[in-house]
Amino acid sequence: MSVRLRVVLAEDQGMVRGAFASLLELEPDVEVVASVEDGDAALAAVDAHGPDVLLTDIEMPRRSGLDVAAELHRRGSPTRVLIVTTFARSGYLRRAMEAGVLGYVLKDAPIGDLVAALRKVAAGERVVDPQLAVAAWDAVDPLTDRERDVLRLAGDGRPNSEIAATLHLADGTVRNYLSSAIAKLQARNRVEAAGRARERGWL
Numbered sequence: 001m002s003v004r005l006r007v008v009l010a011e012d013q014g015m016v017r018g019a020f021a022s023l024l025e026l027e028p029d030v031e032v033v034a035s036v037e038d039g040d041a042a043l044a045a046v047d048a049h050g051p052d053v054l055l056t057d058i059e060m061p062r063r064s065g066l067d068v069a070a071e072l073h074r075r076g077s078p079t080r081v082l083i084v085t086t087f088a089r090s091g092y093l094r095r096a097m098e099a100g101v102l103g104y105v106l107k108d109a110p111i112g113d114l115v116a117a118l119r120k121v122a123a124g125e126r127v128v129d130p131q132l133a134v135a136a137w138d139a140v141d142p143l144t145d146r147e148r149d150v151l152r153l154a155g156d157g158r159p160n161s162e163i164a165a166t167l168h169l170a171d172g173t174v175r176n177y178l179s180s181a182i183a184k185l186q187a188r189n190r191v192e193a194a195g196r197a198r199e200r201g202w203l
Contacts, residue, residue: 004031005122008049008079010042010056010065011035016107020055020084023111030118039063043071046079052122058085058092066095073100082121084114091141091201093128103127141202142184150177152203155194 007024009032011017017035024030034045038061046054046068054072056065063071069081082103083096096104103121105114106129117127143151146167153163164174178190187193197203 003029005029005053005119006031006033006049006051007118008033008042008045008051008054009035010037010039010045010054010060010068011084012037012057012060016057024055024115024118027115030115037061039065039068042068046072046077051079053118054079054081055118056081056083058083058087066092066099066101069096069099069101080121080124082118082127084109087201089199089201091197091203093201094141095201105129141200143181143197143202147177147181147184148197148203150174151181151190151194151197154178154190155198155203 007030009017009021009024011020014037017037021032021035024032033049033051036042036045040062042054042056042060043063054068056068058065065083065085069083072079072081081099081101082105083101084105084107085092086107093104102124103117103126105117105127109129120127149167150163153166158166160171160174160178163169164171167174181197182190182193185193185196187196194203
């Protein structure tokens with residue numbers, strides 16, 4: 001009997017998750033060992049099952065698919081990551097590559113393309129939707145890591161004092177980072193800046 005490709009599936013929409021699981025199980029060489037709905041559960045399932053591939057969405061509760069990929073990369077996990085998403089944002093693709101993600105395809109791709117991508121990623125090959133690959137280099141992320149951290153919290157409605165305490169920064173430093181980010185994004189205020197950054201996949 002041939003070796004089966006073991007997959008953990010992470011997707012917060014139950015209907016989509018169920019459809020993916022059913023379609024993948026039709027493949028003779030694919031086994032879905034766990035199907036979960038948020039980022040924390042995805043990490044736990046990878047730890048428990050040691051799959052060949054984590055097939056994950058980006059936007060999920062608790063941790064995003066990018067957060068999960070980055071944590072697995074930090075740990076040196078042998079599990080490879082394939083992101084399947086509706087978001088064709090250049091910033092997301094760049095962050096995915098930085099997090100060690102090998103595959104990035106869109107949900108509206110034919111199931112045959114998804115399975116082919118899954119097999120390639122399991123073999124250590126990189127698979128990126130061609131349109132995404134071109135778009136990724138059209139917009140350069142101008143934010144520094146610290147500006148991104150501050151802007152993410154500001155976009156959640158946190159006051160400067162809380163942002164400063166969370167990131168262990170001085171209030172004045174937080175103001176400087178916010179001013180810089182707002183200027184770079186040509187926004188009128190912190191909320192608009194955070195919104196623009198999120199739209200472009202930079203947060």
